[in-house]
Amino acid sequence: MSHSLPRTMKAAVVHTLGQPLEIREIPVPEVGPGQILVRIQASGVCHTDLHAADGDWPVKPQPPFIPGHEGVGYVAAVGAGVTTVKEGDRVGVPWLYTACGHCEHCLTGWETLCTAQQNTGYSVNGGYAEYVLADPNFVGRLPDNVGFEEIAPILCAGVTVYKGLKETEARPGQWVAISGIGGLGHVAVQYAKAMGLHVAAIDVADDKLDLARRLGADLTVNALKEDPAKRLHSDIGGAHGVLVTAVSRPAFAQAVGMSRRHGTVALIGLPPGEFGLPIFDVVLNRITVRGSIVGTRADLAEALAFAGEGKVTAQVEVQPLDAINSVLDRLRAGTINGRVVVTV
Amino acid sequence: MSHSLPRTMKAAVVHTLGQPLEIREIPVPEVGPGQILVRIQASGVCHTDLHAADGDWPVKPQPPFIPGHEGVGYVAAVGAGVTTVKEGDRVGVPWLYTACGHCEHCLTGWETLCTAQQNTGYSVNGGYAEYVLADPNFVGRLPDNVGFEEIAPILCAGVTVYKGLKETEARPGQWVAISGIGGLGHVAVQYAKAMGLHVAAIDVADDKLDLARRLGADLTVNALKEDPAKRLHSDIGGAHGVLVTAVSRPAFAQAVGMSRRHGTVALIGLPPGEFGLPIFDVVLNRITVRGSIVGTRADLAEALAFAGEGKVTAQVEVQPLDAINSVLDRLRAGTINGRVVVTV
Amino acid sequence: MSHSLPRTMKAAVVHTLGQPLEIREIPVPEVGPGQILVRIQASGVCHTDLHAADGDWPVKPQPPFIPGHEGVGYVAAVGAGVTTVKEGDRVGVPWLYTACGHCEHCLTGWETLCTAQQNTGYSVNGGYAEYVLADPNFVGRLPDNVGFEEIAPILCAGVTVYKGLKETEARPGQWVAISGIGGLGHVAVQYAKAMGLHVAAIDVADDKLDLARRLGADLTVNALKEDPAKRLHSDIGGAHGVLVTAVSRPAFAQAVGMSRRHGTVALIGLPPGEFGLPIFDVVLNRITVRGSIVGTRADLAEALAFAGEGKVTAQVEVQPLDAINSVLDRLRAGTINGRVVVTV
Amino acid sequence: MSHSLPRTMKAAVVHTLGQPLEIREIPVPEVGPGQILVRIQASGVCHTDLHAADGDWPVKPQPPFIPGHEGVGYVAAVGAGVTTVKEGDRVGVPWLYTACGHCEHCLTGWETLCTAQQNTGYSVNGGYAEYVLADPNFVGRLPDNVGFEEIAPILCAGVTVYKGLKETEARPGQWVAISGIGGLGHVAVQYAKAMGLHVAAIDVADDKLDLARRLGADLTVNALKEDPAKRLHSDIGGAHGVLVTAVSRPAFAQAVGMSRRHGTVALIGLPPGEFGLPIFDVVLNRITVRGSIVGTRADLAEALAFAGEGKVTAQVEVQPLDAINSVLDRLRAGTINGRVVVTV
Numbered sequence A, B, C, D: 001m002s003h004s005l006p007r008t009m010k011a012a013v014v015h016t017l018g019q020p021l022e023i024r025e026i027p028v029p030e031v032g033p034g035q036i037l038v039r040i041q042a043s044g045v046c047h048t049d050l051h052a053a054d055g056d057w058p059v060k061p062q063p064p065f066i067p068g069h070e071g072v073g074y075v076a077a078v079g080a081g082v083t084t085v086k087e088g089d090r091v092g093v094p095w096l097y098t099a100c101g102h103c104e105h106c107l108t109g110w111e112t113l114c115t116a117q118q119n120t121g122y123s124v125n126g127g128y129a130e131y132v133l134a135d136p137n138f139v140g141r142l143p144d145n146v147g148f149e150e151i152a153p154i155l156c157a158g159v160t161v162y163k164g165l166k167e168t169e170a171r172p173g174q175w176v177a178i179s180g181i182g183g184l185g186h187v188a189v190q191y192a193k194a195m196g197l198h199v200a201a202i203d204v205a206d207d208k209l210d211l212a213r214r215l216g217a218d219l220t221v222n223a224l225k226e227d228p229a230k231r232l233h234s235d236i237g238g239a240h241g242v243l244v245t246a247v248s249r250p251a252f253a254q255a256v257g258m259s260r261r262h263g264t265v266a267l268i269g270l271p272p273g274e275f276g277l278p279i280f281d282v283v284l285n286r287i288t289v290r291g292s293i294v295g296t297r298a299d300l301a302e303a304l305a306f307a308g309e310g311k312v313t314a315q316v317e318v319q320p321l322d323a324i325n326s327v328l329d330r331l332r333a334g335t336i337n338g339r340v341v342v343t344v
């Protein structure tokens, strides 16, 4: 391990599910064989962190633990046997902390489906801290020319919407509808434009639709003022792909209606419960509805490359790690525009 | 037009939606330019005929009309300009009577999605009659070595399940679960085996599961006796593809549970209403749910070829056209095994 | 037929294969049932026209005939039964004059492979004339906001490179190498950029490489000065897709070397003879080499849409039809930059 | 390491490229961390072993080394940290000894294209010995119900043809032409039938064509007696997929001619030099020519599963390891039917 590491570090820790995080000084973890230690510079705040802290998903994390899966920084130490990254490299530690490497999903480029996966900030400690351990084979390589604060959200929000757009199978020149222009959606608009797609942005807030237009959206619909399905069918014949970033069930149900015949609806949010799939429409119109969860390492590398070329830039609000509980409260209340990144 | 055609023919006609069909003697239709007239020998009875006769779908047919979209027979007359079929050819007249030929779906091999399509036995007269008009560019060419009664169900049931299996994207050597072993499902088992797939058959009746095993199913599950999702996951890790032929909403909901991670569920039935899609499972497991409606002309040609090679044989019960109302009653009651074909 | 049509028209006619075209006054063709007559405004000149006039392809055209398959203009008359276009519509008459509509290729969105196809300016008269007959189901619909002279090259050059790029299967964010920046290649660079691809342009002329850069190419290589395969591997790891627009066999052979492992090389030119495929490289690197010929009607509609949005603009030199022989001579000599369009 | 291992073992060693192998008694290798040691029971003999022993490929192996990449047996010892296999497991050690795990190919299920790969029997010692080291993450799991001698050829011949067939993209019900019915081809016929394909077998020896028919080929052509391209086009319209197992350049050239329009030719052999690709035919017929090299771990697992179900059985001639030089001589002379397996 490197000589210059401190003994302790600041971290935001969940001690009790459903309670505020506690800012503590705790030991810097020791880097074992095959591991690396990353000195976090910035860490994006994601909806999933709320579920981690609240413990409201079926499989709960075990406190105490440190959330955060959009942590980016420098490699501070490398464990025995690590050859692929070195001290000083700029990396990010994504949700997919590691996977088994030999199941059918790991062997076919779908390690995000590995049932033996570990998840950063959930089953292992994450990026709401000065230091975090990582698997060198699963970290993202950051482009040199983008700051830590700006690149952090690509680690989850970016790769999630990029993968979701790929999963719609919409081709350059076709239309994709992006439902919800928040932390995920405003990034999705940019990826979609960079991928040669036409973009219809749907939200209930005019300022978010203004943002979508500035980012390149070709068509915007305020779902409070008119029926987006009707509008998309009359104006563009329906969307070839629909990306549902919104976490509400009504948005999910609406999405099928926005799809063109033969279109694909990709779901990337995780609201609780079920959504009613209208069988007649889905069958007669040959609609495909598909779930999509984060992205693989190859997806992440591609998503980071788009950001490195300046084609995608997350709008970030920077806060200190100490403010994490108020940030989470605002996220819970839905009052955040873009993405909050905490500096560490 | 041919010299030998009679003036009138027997037909089963819907005069009032929701009322029994009437067996009538009506004029043989005249064959116009670009049309052909087919002398029906046998006509399969499909669930859709119930919906046509009852008028319980959103877009209703206009009485009086003749149902039936699995009619097969000889070409009796060809209209002006028809060059691709000739008198005496053995053909079938499928659900897709014709399509526009120039919309985006028609141009890309998805004419089943054409919004200008006509449907046999629904928007135009169908095969419950001695003669039926057809578009020579949309009829199926029947294999020489299969009788009319046996081939009739391929025109809708066969091509529908064959296309649905293709839409699951399951590859040879993988598992497909077929939910419901009735008129559609018992044909689906045979297509799946001919396509090199492993088959898990799910039904609530042991005799239907026995039939599935005789037709090659590798695994059968009685959904009344055990949870098919649980069984499929424990025995085979879940199915790569799931074909839902059953027309019940519980079967639809169950289907997602039978899917392996990364699997695809193809819906080919048309029960009314919605089915609750479990968002968490669909997203985390990257499950694809896709509607599929009959099949294109290319699909039909392929489906007929499998039957012509003897790899797929529909189990048929033959009845006279005069018995059509009692057949429809039994279909409504769910007491038919395999497929009923009426001879004309 | 419309009342205002003249009796005769000017046309450039091949009377003897291998001899100059003759500018003649000949009868305006009569529009039959299912046909339309197009008043040509501009007509692009393509390499294929040379082969037509010279008769040096295996299947020769039958003189006398009128070449030209990039003719664009107004619909001047519609034949009986035509419902999908009307007088005054702006259309283009592409290489694929018509196809059978019922073979396996026509049924699956690959009508460009129909063995019964007719070809404009080759097996039927083409656009080097004031009027040309066309099949209304095969003409391209022109965008309103692009002039005839600028849109003409999209009818063949545009759709050919657009389809070829699709056939490389390169995805947004990946690299495509475009070999040859002439009449085809300079359009290909623009399509590739609009499709979100990174472009490496390869040519032997610095002015053409300058043009490529102005049109958005990210990397240019002068193949006379350095080995493009070596350069592409050192700079970008090889190209995911390679589009060979050059009509020389050396360019074909070089293309395989530019491909990344797992890459695809699309051939769209038609030089005579064979090209030596290096088996070891193709097998060990899993390289795909694929021929691509013009594009389907769906491809054409998409290619025209990109032009209509201003994302692709062919550089054209306009000449009168009377100058056709000198234009063809310059094309034969390889001294044309961009694309020549003759006005009629 | 296990207590019962001997100190030395018998092995067939290449000491000088181009010279006969020497049967020697050499030390059993020590199993390091992350490695396993396999007690070989049988080892298939592949054409590639000739190239290894002769050193006639561009990148040469470094003597002394032990060839063999179809070695199968029991796990005799496991190194530190190995958790996925245990002593006594039945495994096979394929050509792909290991790969880097983090390049773009390794991350997308194409580890066979990893430029950092090690190859068994070439860059590391192989299976012509009593013991061989292996990477537990890259060995194939053998089905319980197939003997070592029968399963050995699946490790290379089997997975190579299975992958090649997948790469033709031929679907169940379509035709695949298999050129060359030797050690690879006779296995390919069986995989193709199990995948629901129609098979046309092409060879120059009637006894091999007889074998093909017994294994299920639907059509056979003796290429010495008639033109296979002509025959396939007249009888079946050309093949949707063509698998070229033959190692001769004439067979490669012939393969393109056997393809249907829109078909794919997969090359899996490695004859030296180039083959002349007829550009006109490839472009006009939209033919795809694709190299394919062995198969990934997922492909291998699938290939072994087909064998485990009894759908594919390699015809093997068993010889003692001591006879390896005479076996290689016969392979060089082309006088072997099926596949030779040496027992160790």
Ligand SMILES: [Zn+2]
Pocket (backbone or CB within 6 Å): A099, A100, A101, A102, A103, A104, A105, A106, A111, A113, A114, A115, A116
């Ligand atoms: Zn895994």
Ligand SMILES: [Zn+2]
Pocket (backbone or CB within 6 Å): A046, A047, A048, A049, A069, A095, A156, A157
């Ligand atoms: Zn997240």
Ligand SMILES: [Zn+2]
Pocket (backbone or CB within 6 Å): B099, B100, B101, B102, B103, B104, B105, B106, B111, B113, B114, B115, B116
């Ligand atoms: Zn249509």
Ligand SMILES: [Zn+2]
Pocket (backbone or CB within 6 Å): B046, B047, B048, B049, B069, B095, B156, B157
């Ligand atoms: Zn039906």
Ligand SMILES: [Zn+2]
Pocket (backbone or CB within 6 Å): C046, C047, C048, C049, C069, C095, C156, C157
């Ligand atoms: Zn052209």
Ligand SMILES: [Zn+2]
Pocket (backbone or CB within 6 Å): C099, C100, C101, C102, C103, C104, C105, C106, C111, C113, C114, C115, C116
């Ligand atoms: Zn055709």
Ligand SMILES: [Zn+2]
Pocket (backbone or CB within 6 Å): D046, D047, D048, D049, D069, D095, D156, D157
């Ligand atoms: Zn081998």
Ligand SMILES: [Zn+2]
Pocket (backbone or CB within 6 Å): D099, D100, D101, D102, D103, D104, D105, D106, D111, D113, D114, D115, D116
């Ligand atoms: Zn690698």
